[in-house]
Every structure is written in structure tokens, then in C-alpha cells.
Amino acid sequence: MSDRGLQLAQDKMRAAGVATAAIDTFTRFYRLLEEGATGLVREDDVEPLTDLTRHADLDVTPQEAAEALGRTAIIKLNGGLGTSMGMDRAKSLLEVRRDAEGRSMSFLDVIVGQVRAARRATGARLPLVLMNSFRTQDDTLAALAPYGDLAVDGLPLDFLQNREPKLRADTLEPVEWPADPAMEWCPPGHGDLYPALHAGGVVHALLEAGFRYASVSNSDNLGATPDGEIAAWFARSGAPYAAEMCLKTPADVKGGQLVVRRSDGRIIQRETAQTHPDDMDAFLDASRHRYFHTNNLWFDLEALAAELDRTGGVLELPLIRNAKTVDPTDGDSPEVVQIESAMGAAVAVFDGATAIEVGRERFLPVKTTNDLLLLRSDVYDLTDDFRLEATVPAPLVQLSKTYKTIGAFDERFAAGPPSLRGADGLAVAGDWTFGADVTVVGDAMLPEPDGDAGTVPDGATITADGVQA
Numbered sequence: 333m334s335d336r337g338l339q340l341a342q343d344k345m346r347a348a349g350v351a352t353a354a355i356d357t358f359t360r361f362y363r364l365l366e367e368g369a370t371g372l373v374r375e376d377d378v379e380p381l382t383d384l385t386r387h388a389d390l391d392v393t394p395q396e397a398a399e400a401l402g403r404t405a406i407i408k409l410n411g412g413l414g415t416s417m418g419m420d421r422a423k424s425l426l427e428v429r430r431d432a433e434g435r436s437m438s439f440l441d442v443i444v445g446q447v448r449a450a451r452r453a454t455g456a457r458l459p460l461v462l463m464n465s466f467r468t469q470d471d472t473l474a475a476l477a478p479y480g481d482l483a484v485d486g487l488p489l490d491f492l493q494n495r496e497p498k499l500r501a502d503t504l505e506p507v508e509w510p511a512d513p514a515m516e517w518c519p520p521g522h523g524d525l526y527p528a529l530h531a532g533g534v535v536h537a538l539l540e541a542g543f544r545y546a547s548v549s550n551s552d553n554l555g556a557t558p559d560g561e562i563a564a565w566f567a568r569s570g571a572p573y574a575a576e577m578c579l580k581t582p583a584d585v586k587g588g589q590l591v592v593r594r595s596d597g598r599i600i601q602r603e604t605a606q607t608h609p610d611d612m613d614a615f616l617d618a619s620r621h622r623y624f625h626t627n628n629l630w631f632d633l634e635a636l637a638a639e640l641d642r643t644g645g646v647l648e649l650p651l652i653r654n655a656k657t658v659d660p661t662d663g664d665s666p667e668v669v670q671i672e673s674a675m676g677a678a679v680a681v682f683d684g685a686t687a688i689e690v691g692r693e694r695f696l697p698v699k700t701t702n703d704l705l706l707l708r709s710d711v712y713d714l715t716d717d718f719r720l721e722a723t724v725p726a727p728l729v730q731l732s733k734t735y736k737t738i739g740a741f742d743e744r745f746a747a748g749p750p751s752l753r754g755a756d757g758l759a760v761a762g763d764w765t766f767g768a769d770v771t772v773v774g775d776a777m778l779p780e781p782d783g784d785a786g787t788v789p790d791g792a793t794i795t796a797d798g799v800q801a
Contacts, residue, residue: 337505338362341497344506348517351531353645354494354524361671364651366504371651373602375611378591380621381599384577384689390561397560398454400567403544405633406447406458406558407534409522409675410440410472410551411465411493415660417701418737422468424551425475426738428698428707429714437714439698440472442554444479445718450558453717458558459484459543462551463528465493465519485541491532496520498658501667509658509665516658522550522627523649523673530645535637546636548675549628554707554720555696556628563630565688572635573685575601575676576628578695580618588625588676589615590687599687600680601625605652623687625676626695635682647681649673696720701741702729709749727755727772734763750794764788 338359345355364371414423424439431437437445447460460482464472469490476482476489483489495517497506509515525548529535538546545563549556556576566574575590588603607615614620639647652672659665679685698704706712706729712720729752735741743765750770752758758772762780767790776794778786793800 337499337503338366341499341506344497345495348495350494350496351527351645353527353530354496354520356644356646357524357527357673358496358520358671360646360648361651361673362504365499365653365669365671369651370653371606372608373591373600373606373650374608375614377594378600378602379594381577381590381592381623381687384623384687385565387562387565387576387688387690387694390565392561392564394560396564398456400545400563401450401454401458401558401560402456403542403567404456404458404558404563405487405538405543405546406460407525407546407548408443408460408462408551409493409525409548410462410490411468411519412550412552413465413467414738416699416736417704417741418739421471422464422551423698424468425471426698426704428554428704429720431714438475439551439554440475442714442718442720443551444476444482446554446557447482449717450560454560456558456560457484459487459538459541461488461534461538462490463493463525464490466495467514487537487541488532488534491528491534493528494520494524494531496671498656498668498670501655501669504669507658507666507668512659518670519672521652521654521672522675523647523677525675526640526647526649526678527645529636530640535633535640539633539637544633546631546633547628548631549626550697552699553627553695553697555692555694556626557694557719559694562688562690566630566632569686571684571686572632572682573679574630575679575685575687576626576630576690576694577623577687578626578690578692579622580624581692584618584624588627588674589621589623590625590676590679591621593680598680599685600650601674601676603652603674605654606650623689626690627676628690628694629676639681647678649677649681693719693722701735701738702731704738704741705729705731705745705749706752708745709752711752724753727752728757730757730759732761732763735760747790750788758794762786767792770794 412423427436429437654670657665747768755772756775759777763785766788
């Protein structure tokens, strides 16, 4: 039955014009799935990663930083639609800040600002190349059109992420969903970076244009700014690959980590989905596994090109089996399996791969509206070089499910975000609409309102005791 399923999936991908490298990668993972592989990494088989070089301790001259950045390209993963926040277009087009004149700025606008600022400061050409999906490409390129100075030396502004069919959990055949055929497809996870780079010829194009290194990160992480010091450290290291790691805090209950495989001493990545339930306590234990993976990566493009050419773009990454329903918003729709992989898992592919400890300022992802409220608030200042600088330690924001979608969130904060500089935390239960110039102080909370919904009046203060008018 599964042979039939694989053939049907391959045919569907070919008919949709999916790249050969992506079909070959899918085929490899399908066979692993068929064999019952789970991709689990057991705690008894690994040791924690320790003693990393710290970004804060690097001794790099401005000249070294500028020279290294001059040989670096910036690659941003931009295939996400923000579906978890009710979006149907690129998450990077979502407003994240307002500029000094009050104009809306998207994630993409801030990223372009960061790249331009780094160019001005160092003289680096610093190309920006986006990995778009078939759902994000058109809107993203239209948003970039006003930035006529962005393209570098004829290099592409983007390349396309692949897609693959969702598989019925009972038969491993491609699912059919006539109500919305687009839901029959899913992204292959960010491990698709490698077959997509290979299919698009991007790595060789960058090498031919004189670039040696690439800094890769998610477009929803505005902390991953161009950094000449890390570029210089990476160039000095001679490593083919490096990952940026952060020290865990109590807020970091999810996210991948790097561990050392006992059998061969090799660094490997372990995601939450690859952790056995019996090992979850150890996985989350910050005293044992001190670091989490930021998904900010560095590549030596010569080493990456050699590996992609050798494998035809099919890197031997571990399988991640993701169980969902075909319509994520309908729990009664058919159960499906999505075959995924993590781009950070390539750490095990490259001999001599390494990692560096970076500060929390390089990890500011927006996965929920909780995160978005923080970045829009006065907890962060947007600097002249388009970096988001924390003015105080970021409080923990916990909004109710009422605020899950961006439409509902924006409606309830139409007058702007509250001031969070004096907050240790903000927990909101139920449905509250916030007025203008609201201030949050201490460990604040809003209980369920009387009636269906409540309003925080203009100029109010929210404390542990609720709304103080």
C-alpha cells in the first residue's frame, strides 16, 4: 500500500513542478517513515553541549568585521504564512513597528533597513536573498519593489521553497481535500533549504559573485541582524557550519537544542518533536541542557556547495514525523502525516561543525500575538540602524485565545499597544479591548470581564489587582 502511496505522491509533485532534489528528498524520508522511523533522539544516547565560545567575548577589529561581512550573504527563510495567527500571506508583511513619522513597518521593511544600515557602516555589498514559498513569493517581491537598491550584482532576490503532499495517516497516500485543494500540500520544514538552494543554483551564484559565507535565519526573527563580529569569528574558525545558541530561560519550554552523540562524539540537533516523552524533563532541564537553538546558522559556501553537489541536494537529515489534520482548523478532518526536517540538523552532516553562544538580542522571533505585542510595545526601541533594542527585561505576556488571530488582536489594540516598560508580566483572561495610553505595572493581570467583553479605558493602569482607572 505504501509503494502505491509513494508513487502517487511522486506523481503529484512532478505534476506540480516540484524540483527533482525535493522529490528525491521526500522519497528518502517516505522510506524512513514506511520503516517506522520516528527520528527520536534518546537522552541516554547523548551528552549536553558545553563550553561554547561567547559572542560577548569576541575580540574582532572593525576592519576584520567589515572584511568578513564583505564576503557574506544574508539568507532569510520567508515561506511562512503565519497561519497560526490566522494569516493567509507572508508573515514578514505583518506590521511590527511604526517609524518616527508613524508609518507602518513590516518585518520585511525592518530587515531591509538592517541590511542597508550594515552596508553603509561597513561598505559590504551584503546581498539579501529570501527563500519564499509559492504562497509568499508574489506579495513579498511586490513589497520589495520600491527598494530599487536592494539587488546585488544580478543575484536573485529570492528562490523558491518546495512543497510536498500531506499523507493520510492510515494509508500514507496523498490526501484529497476538494473543499480547499491548497490544504493538500504542506511545506517540508526548513530542512528544505538544502534541496531548494541546490535546485535554484543559489550557492554557486553567490560563490561566482565573490561571496564565501552565508548567514541564514528566519524572517520573523528581527534579532538576527547582519553581524560582522560573528562573521569574522566564523571566517577565522575555518568551520564549514556554525549554529548560534542562546542560554535557556524559563520561557524557553520549546525549541531545538544541540547535543553530542555518545557513539561518535558528533554534534547533532534534537527538536522537541524528536524527544521521547520519558526524556522531556531532561530535555527541558536548563541545568543539564543549557542552550537552545536560535535557528540562526552560518555556512561556508564552498563546503555547502561541495555537499549539495555530492548528494544532489539530498542531505541525510533526520526525519521529523508531524501528525496533524488536513485542515488545521478542523480537528474532525482526516488525520495526516507531514514529513518534515530541520535545517539545523545539518550540523551532523559537516565535519568540524561548531556553535557559538549569542545574547538574547539575537533571538526575537514572533510565533504568537504574545510575541508581537512585546515587539510593538515600548519594551523595545528601534534604533537608527534598525535594531530592536530592549529598554528593560522583556515581561512575560500571556493573552487569552481571544487574541490568537491577528485580526482579533489588532481590533483589540486599535489604539496602540500598552506601555509594558514597568511590567514584570501581563496575563489577560477573556476578551478585553484596550484604550489609548494604557500602562501595565508589575505582575499584572486582567481577569475574565463581567459580561462577554470588557474595555480598558484610555489612560488606565493595569496592575495585579486589575484595571485602575
